[in-house]
Structure formats: C-alpha cells, structure tokens
Amino acid sequence: MSQSMYQEIILDHYKHPHHKGLRDPYDVEVHHVNPTCGDEVTLRVHVADGVVQDVSYDGQGCSISQASTSVMTDLVIGKQVDEALRTSEAFLELMQSRGQLEPDEDVLEDGIAFAGVSRYPARVKCALLGWMAWKDATAQAADPTRRGTS
Amino acid sequence: MSQSMYQEIILDHYKHPHHKGLRDPYDVEVHHVNPTCGDEVTLRVHVADGVVQDVSYDGQGCSISQASTSVMTDLVIGKQVDEALRTSEAFLELMQSRGQLEPDEDVLEDGIAFAGVSRYPARVKCALLGWMAWKDATAQAADPTRRGTS
Amino acid sequence: MTSLLAVTAGGQRSTSFDVEAVRADFPVLSRLIGGRPLVYLDNASSSHKPRQVLDAERAFVEQHYSNVHRGVHTLSQEATDGYEAARDTVARFLGAPDSHGVVFTKNATEAYNLVAYSFGNAAAGSRFALGPGDEVCVTEMEHHSNLVPWQMLCERTGATLRWIPLTDDGRLDLTDLESLVNERTKVLAFVHVSNILGTENPVDVLVARAREVGALTLLDGAQSAPHQPVDVVALGVDFFVLTGHKMLAPSGVGVLWGRRELLDAMPPFLGGGSMIEVVQMSGSTYAPAPERFEAGTPVISQAVALAAACDYLQGIGLDRVLAHEQALTARLISGIHDLDGVTIIGPDSLEDRGAAVSFSIEGVHPHDVGQSLDELGIAVRVGHHCAAPVCRRYGVPATTRASSYLYNTEAEIDALLEGITSVQRFWSA
C-alpha cells in the first residue's frame, strides 16, 4: 500500500497527538463539527498578554483532522496571537490550493505534510476542523462580547 | 407547396364553414378555449326527443379547429344523441392514434380528412376544440343540474 | 457460486447473465486508478451509464432535438414524441396503469419536495391541507431527501413529524406502528430499500396500516427501482419516487409517480411555462397532471436517456440483476464475517436486504478507510450517506459502504475484502 496521502508526519501526529486533552486554565471553549462525517472537536484557548498561552482539545475524527489539530497546537502555542493568525491564514491558503501551492516549511513546519491533502476537496474540511475551532475560539477570546456564542 | 396536412376537405370546411353562427333555440351554450393558442369557440346545442336538433357556433381559430367544428356539426345534427356520442368517440380515437389508425369513412365522413392531423400532437387539441365543446354542452343538456357550470 | 448465474425466473428465462458482456458496455470500468483497475463499489451513490444510454441520448439530441409541447414544426413534434415515449417507457417500467401519473423531475429530491410543497400549498379543507394537529410519519432510516422536506413542511404548517424508530439490527421497529401511524397521519413517507443500511422495508405492512387510517403513502424507490422489479400497483402505494442517475441514466432526471386522481387534485408546486392553462396578469389556472408538475422546459433529453436505461435494464431482466447482486452481497457479507474487527451496520443476513453494505473497521476512521481503499483503486463511499440520524442511532460518526450493481464481479468483492485486510494492517502498524 503506497498510501501517498498519508505521509509519515501525519501518521505520527495521528498516533501520538501533541497537546491533546482538555486543560485549565482557559478563556474560551468551543465545539466544532464537520457535518459531512460527524468529526468533532472540543477546543480551549488560553490567551494572555497577546500570546497564545495554551490550546487544549479533545475530539474524534479521521487521521487528517486529528493530526492537523495536533500540528496546529505546535504551531500556535507560545506565539503572538497576530503571528499565529498569520500562520493559520497560510495553512488555509495551502488547503485551498488544490495541490498548486508549494508550502513554506519555515512558516508551516509539520503543516507542510498536508499539501497533498489539498488535492482532495472532501478532506480539506477535515484538515481545517481544528484550525477553524482555534480561530473561532481566539476571536471570541479577543472579543469578550462574543464569548459563548459558538 | 405540398401542404400535405391540409387536405382539400379541410380547406373547404375552413373557407366555407357549415352551420356557423349562433342560433336560437338552444338549451345550453358553452365557451371553450385552447390555452396553447388562444383559439376559442362559443357553441350552442339544442336537443329534443333524444335527437340533436341543432348545433350552432361562433369562434376564431386555425383552419384545423374551424374545419373540424364544421365537420362535427354535419356529423351530429339530426342524429340520436347516443349515436352522435359514438361518432365523437370515434373521432377522438382517431385523433389520439398518432397516425396509426385507418379511419372509417362510413362513420366519420369528412372527418377522415383529419387522420393526418393526428400525427401532430400540437394540433390534436385544435381538431378537438369544437368536439369537446359539443360533448360538454350535450352532457349539460342531458343533466339540467350541470347547466351553466362551464 | 459463480459469476455466470443461470437464473430461472418463473421458468421463463434461463440464459445466463454474462457480467463480462455487461461490463463491456461501461467504458469507465476499464479505467486504471493509480495504476490499478477501478473497482467501483459506490453504486448506491450513483451508477455509471452504458454506451447504449449515452448513444440513445446523443442520437436524440443530434437529430431530433427541440423544445417539447410547444411547436408545430417537425423537430418539435419529434422531440415531443421522444419525450412522451420516454414517459410511456417509465410507466411500463413501474407497472403503472398509464403514463399520466409519471412526472419527470430533476432528481428524487425534487419529487419529495414536490409532494411536500403541494401539501403545503393546499387550501384549508382540501384533502392535502396540513395544519397543527395533523401528522406526517417517516422512518429513522430516511435519506435526508425524504426527511428534510417533511421537516420543512411541518415547520411551515405546524403539523407534527413522527418517525418509526430502528431496531438494533437495522430494521424498522414496528412495535408502536399503531400509535405512530394514526388517524391524524396525513402522509406516511418511507424508504423501500435503505441506502445506508441496505434494509428492505415491509411495504405491505406499512401500506396496510396507512390505509386503515386513510394516510397517503409515498415510497422512496431510489434504491429499489435500479435493482429489482418494481410494480407500483402491486406495492399499493400512492406515490413512488426514483432517480435516474442511480439506474444507469444521466444525472438530472428523476420520476415522481403518483395515482392520477391524486396528482390531478394536488395544487401545483413550481409555477411557470407548460404547467398552465389560462394565464392572465391577475391570476392563472393550471393544466392537469403530469404537465401541471413540469414547469418550464423539462428535462427532455435526460428523460429520453432514462427510458433507454429502463430498456437496458429490462433487456437484461431486473430479476437477473437482482439475483446477480444477491450473490455478490452474500459473498461480501460472509467475507466480512470471516474478518476480525469489522462490524456490519444494518442487517447482517441476506433476508430482505439490498446490495448496499455498511460497515465499521475497529480503530480506523471511515475517512481513512475510504482513502486507503482508493489508493488500491477501490471506490467505496464513506460518511453519513445522507442519513445522519442512522449514524447517530448506531453510535458511529460515519460508515464505510460498499454497494454493488449489475456490472460488479465476485473478483471485485474479493478485492474489497483483501483491501479491508490491508487497510487494517496499514492502520494498526
């Protein structure tokens, strides 16, 4: 089995996810679902001094959604919120590229393993599940009036 | 111009319609419209002693609808209602035959000229306009409770 | 068991079903996927189309096409003849008494909505009118297309939606049928053969109960009409729905069959050209069925293609198609029984079931199963199969579903079974 889409990186993150499990303290918790396959993630963010202090999560889903959430936590925890958002934009752009974009390893690190996934429109939503949850939670954390609306 | 569909008989009836014009006495008057082309006929029947005493009509329409109404009056006036209804069934059957039926000249007389029209579904409604009006009016004449419902 | 089945149906037919000859009619079946022969087991989602159907459509479009019902010129008459002949063919295919009850739609989904909106549009007091206190009953195994339109109808009218629940082994739980289908029930809409579970439902029992209480019945035949002989009169339903793309026809055509006296009494759904009688700016009157429900330019060449698909299927014989598929299903189910860690979701036996088989592989998410099988050239479907409540009922986020059709072979079933084993190896490594 060649399993071209399943790079070692993805399999590693899937089998040994980073930062998994829900932790305290947190500012916002969100719950996102991929309606096409029922994949779910519950995700918490803790932001302080403009820095992503922690992201913790729990959920069920396919290797792509689980691995990409794990990669995401590596990429955003400890970063300035602005910078983390730029990283998430870069990942989003990669996923919408239909295999046409050469990812920047300096920015996306392990995230570059998902370049191949972008050729499979049905899987793009899987790869974005955790990222979208994080973005939503972070936006709520920045705007206390929106907290709990998701 | 070969004008295959327009047999001499049809053209004759169209140019010199029989029994045209509204007359008294009558029992029932109906107004029928062919919604696909706006053709209209106003038709009166006078029935007595189980015999079609008179059918008179006025209207506007294409050669087919006008000629077929003219032919119809020839075929039903003076007949027993039962027999006239059988004639109208025979004409209906001919028109729905899509060119597959050999018409019986003894029954349909000039009506056989419309055999070719049955191959043109869009024109079948034209050929039936007057006949349907007559049938409706006759049914109402036979059943006084239905008079004026059309 | 052999792939050349000698099927004897009522002593009438005994020539064998030649699956290789059938396969030769479907160009896509010789495609390679990543260097491996395509094994297409996603037929419950959509089927491929044989040359004969595509040729019939093309010949019609290239030589006899025009708009229908509207013109007196030759092409318009030929096109109308072709379109109406297609209606006749579909009527015969369904065992319908005449073609007036055959309405062409764009898919099955439009057909359910047509009926649901007609109910919603009915004037108060009409037999179709719905309001608070009235009920619509469906089942928990409906495809979203035969569920959401009724949810929307109930929301608009204040009627109540009820549903027949499922047993643990993937069948309708009829314990409370008498209370679920009751004097308040206006419509009972249910699936003939489930696209996710494969279950074939007891139409006779449900129709009998509906008749007792005077409810109208709508049978979703999207997964039965392609695979088995169907006779709407024998089934005794009021409405029957099929969709062309699952039965060898192109996308873009479906059929609502309805008892003619019902269709003639139902208020229209889509307004527009062809469905009218007299149009004035201040208001319009409507044509009788089926025209009343075919607003605008209809799906002309698609209907012609659907008729060619009906002819193709009847040329082979639906009984033989069914027997062939049953043999494949038997092989698949017994093969799955021989594997560890694979669970069938839906009836585990061959009794009253179609060719769609859903399963879960322990420890591997269906998405990963589907993608891994694709790398072997095997096309199955993964997800909720537009029947999310069924997944919820059985506690799975999604399933993997293999569904065969007349052109599948035993070798392909074996390839799938081997594929499942290598998926398990890959994901447990």
Next chain:
Amino acid sequence: MTSLLAVTAGGQRSTSFDVEAVRADFPVLSRLIGGRPLVYLDNASSSHKPRQVLDAERAFVEQHYSNVHRGVHTLSQEATDGYEAARDTVARFLGAPDSHGVVFTKNATEAYNLVAYSFGNAAAGSRFALGPGDEVCVTEMEHHSNLVPWQMLCERTGATLRWIPLTDDGRLDLTDLESLVNERTKVLAFVHVSNILGTENPVDVLVARAREVGALTLLDGAQSAPHQPVDVVALGVDFFVLTGHKMLAPSGVGVLWGRRELLDAMPPFLGGGSMIEVVQMSGSTYAPAPERFEAGTPVISQAVALAAACDYLQGIGLDRVLAHEQALTARLISGIHDLDGVTIIGPDSLEDRGAAVSFSIEGVHPHDVGQSLDELGIAVRVGHHCAAPVCRRYGVPATTRASSYLYNTEAEIDALLEGITSVQRFWSA
C-alpha cells in the same frame, strides 16, 4: 450586408465570423425536413447543441463520472472538480465576482421559483418575508415562468402583484414607474430581453428605481445570456437567471446567480441531501450558498456541458454573436416591411431589441402559418410563447415568431421571407 461579418469590438477582434464553420459543429443543421434543408428559426424556444458541448459532456460521463461532494475516492474527486470548475466557468461568463453566487438549477423556471419560495419561506421580520401590504412588481411582458411563481407567492402570502404595462410599440410603459415600484415593493422581477416581443428592457432605469425604494431586483436573462455579453455586476441586479438549453447546452440545467450575501441569508427552498449541515430527526440546519440551494444529486454532467457551451460562445465572442444576429434581424425586419399584410408585434426597429421577431399574417392563423412553413422545412414557433398576457395586450390569439442564433444565415432569413409569401399565396387561394 454579408454573412461574413468583420466585427471590430473595441479594436480587439477583427477576424471574421465564419458562419459555415459554426454550422459544421451542429449535426442537425444538415437534416432534411420533407426533402428540404432544415431552416431552424425557433432558437428562442431552444437552441441546438454543438459537437464540442456534447463531446465534453460525454467525455466527462464516460471517464470521470461519479456523484459529487460526497466521496473521497478518485472518481468522486474528479467529478467534483469538473462540477465546481463548471461553476467557475459560469461565474466568469456572467462577470460574477466569485462562484459562490452561482446555483445550478434544472432550468430557468426553477430559479424564479427558488427565489419566490425562499421569500415565502422566510420568517416574519426577515428581509425576505412578504405579507399583506407588501408588493411584488413584474412587467406585462414576462414569460409565464417569471410571472406565475410570483402570482403563486402573492396568493400564499397576501402580498400584491403589480405590473408595468406595455406601450403600443412593444416597450415598457414607464410613465407610472414611480408608483408601481414604491416603498412597499420587495422585489422587481423583469425580463432582460423579451422572448415574444424581442424588446430589450432598460435595466439601468429599473434597477435605479428599485434601489431608490430598497426593492431587490431579479433579471430574467433567459433570452439575453445566449446572445450578448452579460455582466451581472455592471447590470447591478441582485439576481440573474439563465437557462442552458437556449444557449447551446442540453436541457436540464439552468442558473440562478445571486449576490452572495443575499443567498446566504435566504431560507432554503428544496430540502434534502447536500443542502444540509446537521440533520437530526427533530430538525436540521443548512449549508451556506450555493449548496443550500442544490438539494439532492445536482445536474452534474449538464453543468459540465453548460460550461462547455459558455466556453464555445466565448471562444467565438458574444460580441460577434450579437453582431451576426443583429445583421440577420435587420434583414428580417426590413424584409417584413417590404411585405404586405404582415405586421410585426413588438419593436419595429433595431434599437434595443434581440433576435426574436413576432409577427402576424393577415387572414392566416399562426398555427396554419407554422404548419405551412414546416412543410417548407422552416421551423418557427407559433402560439403565445408562454407570454399569453402579451397576446391579449396586442389583441392577437397567438403570433408567429422567428428567432435566429449564431448558426443562422442570411439565406435562411430570405427563405423565411419567401416562405411567408407562399403561405400568403396558399391561404388566400
């Protein structure tokens, strides 16, 4: 005037339009009707389809077909790519800012109904909700398909339907525009180019008035999109509708384009698979546009074919298509002027008009005109052209309509003019 037009559009194009080369793409055009070459002048009813479009559809169906949006296997991805690429192509064809506003329907008629039902389904208080006191405005020259859905909507909701009347020379009478389109007007739905009169309406004037009062605008482009460059942003409308079969694509596909923020805010119309987000038995939530409005298996290969038709038209250039048709229309109108007893119904000049020309022949019923012309191989349309109120307005039961397209020639126009003369001879004999 020559049939090889050297068209210069903004100095960009100067190669000539080769009508014979175009004709070679349409197999039906070499058919004989009763021994005479077909002269097809019924394009406003439906157009023929070039080889390129049929080939593109067939290649897709034979090699890349599957259901869309649902699978992870290769064919499913290829089919989804093909279908979504078609959406992109249509968006470009319409000058739309992006493809999210492009909804595939089965025809234009479904598109008007989609918008009308969405309004009907809207919750009270929503910007789409309609009720007594609200108004919908159309024109007296609407095709039934852009009239009846609004009549039905008004009947369901208690809103009032108003219409802009016509002048004697076949144009909109805008004298009372300010009162017809007023603060109560929720939607102004009108035809871009009339299929019966040929009139091209002043979109800018109507859109400006609608904007003043906050009414949404829907433009019926069924007869404009096939024949002239269209830019929905420049037109400034909120919704635009086209139908594939009139623009070289197969039957069974139409398009509703809508401003994305409107589509996203509109309640759904048809319920079913693919248009949902989360489905529970007790209720469902819906996907964003365009999926929200594409319930069930969409018109997949028909959308692919429509995209090929857009490519075909743009390959030639809509400006050149338009110029070619204008030359034919000019020849037809001046030819009719030279005949006695033939009256044009609709604009008698070339200004602001399309290629559909309706006329009456004194003393001969349109049905007889159509049938007689058919015996000469000439296909025109006779009837009310799904615009019965227009016939009533001009006091005729029906009209005869000739409508040309890119593949028609001056010789064909001349054949029609001669045909009219022999019709007159035959029927006055």
